[in-house]
Amino acid sequence: MIKVTNLTKIYNKGTRRELMALDNVTLQVNKGEILALLGPNGAGKTTLINTICGLVEPTKGSVTVRGYDIKKDYRDSRQLIGLVPQEIFLEHFATVIDVLRYTRGYFGKKQDEELYKEILSKLSILNKKDEKIFKLSGGMKRRVLLARALVSEPEVLFLDEPTAGVDVELRRELISLVKDLNKEGMTIILTTHYLEEAERLSDRVALINKGKLEFIKEKESLVAEHKGKSLEDIYVNLVKDKNE
Ligand SMILES: Nc1ncnc2c1ncn2[C@@H]1O[C@H](COP(=O)(O)OP(=O)(O)OP(=O)(O)O)[C@@H](O)[C@H]1O
Ligand SMILES: [Mg+2]
Numbered sequence: 675m676i677k678v679t680n681l682t683k684i685y686n687k688g689t690r691r692e693l694m695a696l697d698n699v700t701l702q703v704n705k706g707e708i709l710a711l712l713g714p715n716g717a718g719k720t721t722l723i724n725t726i727c728g729l730v731e732p733t734k735g736s737v738t739v740r741g742y743d744i745k746k747d748y749r750d751s752r753q754l755i756g757l758v759p760q761e762i763f764l765e766h767f768a769t770v771i772d773v774l775r776y777t778r779g780y781f782g783k784k785q786d787e788e789l790y791k792e793i794l795s796k797l798s799i800l801n802k803k804d805e806k807i808f809k810l811s812g813g814m815k816r817r818v819l820l821a822r823a824l825v826s827e828p829e830v831l832f833l834d835e836p837t838a839g840v841d842v843e844l845r846r847e848l849i850s851l852v853k854d855l856n857k858e859g860m861t862i863i864l865t866t867h868y869l870e871e872a873e874r875l876s877d878r879v880a881l882i883n884k885g886k887l888e889f890i891k892e893k894e895s896l897v898a899e900h901k902g903k904s905l906e907d908i909y910v911n912l913v914k915d916k917n918e
Pocket of ligand 1: 685686693695713714715716717718719720721722760
C-alpha cells in the first residue's frame with residue numbers, strides 16, 4: 675500500500691544548523707495491516723507521517739501510495755489518505771458539521787449528509803453536529819479530528835498519537851474504533867507512546883530512533899524473540915541500548 679524508499683529529511687537545509695530528521699528510511703506498509711510506529715520524542719515519526727501525507731517536502735528519496743508518487747501524483751496519493759494529526763488544529767468558530775463539509779469539499783467529493791451522520795454517530799458526537807469547535811472539550815476535538823480524517827473515505831489512515839491526553843473511556847473507544855475500521859479493510863499507521871496500546875492493536879511494529887529505522891517486524895515474532903516480554907520492556911531496552 676505504501677512504499678517508502680531511501681527517504682531522508684533534513685530541516686533547515688542550507689544553514690549551519692541542519693537537522694537530519696529522517697535518515698535513509700526504507701519501509702513498506704501492507705494493505706490491511708495495522709502498523710505501530712514507535713520511537714522516542716523527536717525520533718522522526720511525525721516527520722515520516724507528514725512526508726507521506728505530502729505536508730513535508732522530502733529532501734531525498736521517494737514515497738508511493740498504492741503506486742502513486744506523493745510528489746508527481748500528489749492529488750491521487752492524497753485522496754487515499756486520512757490523517758489525524760498530532761496537534762489539534764481546527765477552525766475555532768466553525769461548527770463540527772462545517773468542518774466535515776469543508777473537508778469533503780476540499781477533496782473534491784460530493785457532499786454526503788448521510789455519511790457525515792454515520793461518521794459522527796460512530797464517534798458518539800452526532801449530538802455535537804452544530805456545536806462550534808471552541809465549545810468542545812479536548813477529547814471531543816480529538817473525535818472531530820478523526821471524523822474529519824474519515825470524511826474523504828480514505829484507504830489508509832494515519833493516527834499520530836491519537837490517544838495523547840485522552841481519558842480511559844475515550845481511549846478504549848478509539849482502540850475499538852481503530853480495530854473496526856481495520857476489519858472493514860482500512861490500512862492503519864499509528865504512533866503512540868503507550869506501548870500496551872501498540873501491543874494490543876498492531877500487526878507489525880517499526881522502531882524509529884534519531885531518524886533511522888531500527889527495524890520493522892511482526893509484533894508476534896518480536897515478542898517471541900524476546901522470550902515473551904512485554905512490548906514496553908522490549909522497547910525500553912532497545913532504545914536504551916541504542917542511545918548509550
Ligand atoms: N518544521 C520543522 N523545522 C525544523 N525542525 C523540525 C521541524 N519539525 C520537526 N523538526 C525536528 O525534527 C526532529 C523530528 O521531529 P518529529 O516531530 O518528526 O519527531 P516525533 O518522533 O514525531 O516526536 P514526538 O514523539 O515528540 O512527536 C526533531 O528534532 C524536531 O525538532
Ligand atoms: Mg510526533
